[in-house]
Every structure is written in C-alpha cells, then in structure tokens.
Amino acid sequence: MPSAAPTTPTILRRSEAAERLGVHPNTLASWVQRGWLAGVTMPNGEVRYRAEDVEALRERIYAQ
Numbered sequence: 001m002p003s004a005a006p007t008t009p010t011i012l013r014r015s016e017a018a019e020r021l022g023v024h025p026n027t028l029a030s031w032v033q034r035g036w037l038a039g040v041t042m043p044n045g046e047v048r049y050r051a052e053d054v055e056a057l058r059e060r061i062y063a064q
Helices: 014-021 025-034 051-062
Strands: 047-050
Touching (some): 014 025, 014 051, 047 051
16 A cells, blocks of 8 residues: 655745734734744745644634
C-alpha cells in the first residue's frame, strides 16, 4: 500500500488571514502580539500565517 505524501501547509498573507477571521489586518497584528496566533517568518522577512492555525483561532472565537 503506497503511503500518502506529506502535504505542504497552506500559508496565508496577513490580509487573507484577517479576512478569514472577519477582522481588520491591524486587529490580527494585535492578536499576534497577544500570542493568540503565531506567525511564520518567511525568508524575505514577511510574516505569514498557517491556514490551520487561523481556522483553529476562528473556531475558538466564534464557538460561543
């Protein structure tokens, strides 16, 4: 039985992550500073976000 190849995680730009969360990009940046979401620093220095982390945060925020 062939094994499944590992998949590359989807990485989102700040505006894309903010849109998925329904907030302004500056709000997202504030949440990152508070430790609610971790960013991934790309080789060019830009910070991006894993889609799975964004979705997990969205579920925690809107599950109420």
